[in-house]
Amino acid sequence: MIDSNENPLGPCSKAREAVVNLAPQGGRYLDHLTAELQQTFCEQQGLKPEYLLIYAGSTEPLHYSVLGFTSPTRSYVTADPGFEAGLFMSKNSGARVVKVALTKSYAHDVKAMLAAGPDAGLFYICNPNNPTGTITSLSDIEYLVENKPKGSVVLVDEAYLHFSDAESAIDMVKANKDVIVLRTFSKIYGMAGLRCGFAVAKPELLEKLDFYGGNFMPITGAAAATASLKDAQLIPERKRINTEVRQATFEWLDRNGYSYIPSQTNFFMVDVRKPAKGVIDAMAQQNVFIGRVWPAMPNYSRITVGTRPEMEKFQTAFKKVMDGTAVGYLNSVPQLNPTRSRRQNLLS
Numbered sequence: 001m002i003d004s005n006e007n008p009l010g011p012c013s014k015a016r017e018a019v020v021n022l023a024p025q026g027g028r029y030l031d032h033l034t035a036e037l038q039q040t041f042c043e044q045q046g047l048k049p050e051y052l053l054i055y056a057g058s059t060e061p062l063h064y065s066v067l068g069f070t071s072p073t074r075s076y077v078t079a080d081p082g083f084e085a086g087l088f089m090s091k092n093s094g095a096r097v098v099k100v101a102l103t104k105s106y107a108h109d110v111k112a113m114l115a116a117g118p119d120a121g122l123f124y125i126c127n128p129n130n131p132t133g134t135i136t137s138l139s140d141i142e143y144l145v146e147n148k149p150k151g152s153v154v155l156v157d158e159a160y161l162h163f164s165d166a167e168s169a170i171d172m173v174k175a176n177k178d179v180i181v182l183r184t185f186s187k188i189y190g191m192a193g194l195r196c197g198f199a200v201a202k203p204e205l206l207e208k209l210d211f212y213g214g215n216f217m218p219i220t221g222a223a224a225a226t227a228s229l230k231d232a233q234l235i236p237e238r239k240r241i242n243t244e245v246r247q248a249t250f251e252w253l254d255r256n257g258y259s260y261i262p263s264q265t266n267f268f269m270v271d272v273r274k275p276a277k278g279v280i281d282a283m284a285q286q287n288v289f290i291g292r293v294w295p296a297m298p299n300y301s302r303i304t305v306g307t308r309p310e311m312e313k314f315q316t317a318f319k320k321v322m323d324g325t326a327v328g329y330l331n332s333v334p335q336l337n338p339t340r341s342r343r344q345n346l347l348s
């Protein structure tokens with residue numbers, strides 16, 4: 001399952017322990033676990049507690065940011081290709097969607113975004129970007145923030161930040177700029193199924209998100225997130241493992257003459273030299289589930305970096321599919337990944 005940018009390592013051992021130990025208390029709300037998570041993150045980041053809202057994942061605050069800051073008169077400005085959850089939600093707010101091509105180095109083209117969105121309500125910057133895995137410099141994001149139209153907000157989605165060398169935009173939040181930073185525990189922390197995510201912004205902006213509702217955190221998600229933040233080795237170790245497996249996969253692709261976008265994250269775009277849908281279906285026939293296609297790059301499929309054995313399986317299947325020698329052992333009907341059953345606007 002290298003299709004949804006999940007982390008095959010799952011939660012760290014202290015997070016697993018926390019989940020198991022809490023199971024008997026699953027009948028309780030135990031709000032203090034969310035308060036402890038808030039305190040832990042704010043102390044680590046030097047943030048005031050009122051600058052953080054905690055959610056069961058980052059999808060909710062992403063949706064609420066779109067609802068709160070875009071409208072039929074305030075557009076939603078995003079990169080193309082980019083992560084589409086906000087774009088889909090802007091249908092609900094009635095906002096004009098402005099898609100702006102990435103630069104040649106696959107960074108957000110902040111000057112073009114500013115030019116295309118004089119009526120912007122929200123600029124969405126995914127750093128590193130999903131699906132390209134590429135970085136936009138902090139100085140470019142700062143330029144966007146300093147030059148954006150009055151009343152607009154910059155939403156910086158840092159879902160994949162810790163796999164890369166990108167710099168966080170949290171200092172701009174601390175400086176009370178019109179910036180919302182999203183973080184998730186679904187990626188490097190391996191907690192996509194446990195659920196926890198953050199919106200970090202000054203209180204006036206968070207109020208707009210809070211308007212759309214808050215909910216109790218699952219106690220397992222809150223406790224596992226706190227345990228993960230307290231594990232000082234987690235980020236450097238997982239970043240190293242991911243970088244090594246990604247690099248080995250890139251070397252294999254190079255040796256075999258395939259091209260890809262050099263990514264700094266736990267996923268990358270590979271060029272399959274024809275409409276990618278057929279390759280995705282053929283890979284599923286080999287029991288290897290790879291990621292989806294973006295309309296701006298129809299010949300590319302997004303591949304998540306799995307474990308070494310998973311990537312070896314990917315290589316074997318990919319070569320066969322690309323050489324046209326694959327024999328589907330699952331009959332000829334395209335297979336669906338049996339674990340995926342998502343509403344259209346729930347994306348990874």
Ligand SMILES: Cc1ncc(COP(=O)(O)O)c(C=O)c1O
Binds near residue numbers: 062157159186192
């Ligand atoms: C860029 C980006 N932002 C946000 C999300 C939402 O993740 P979650 O709701 O699991 O935090 C994803 C999921 O893959 C993502 O890729």
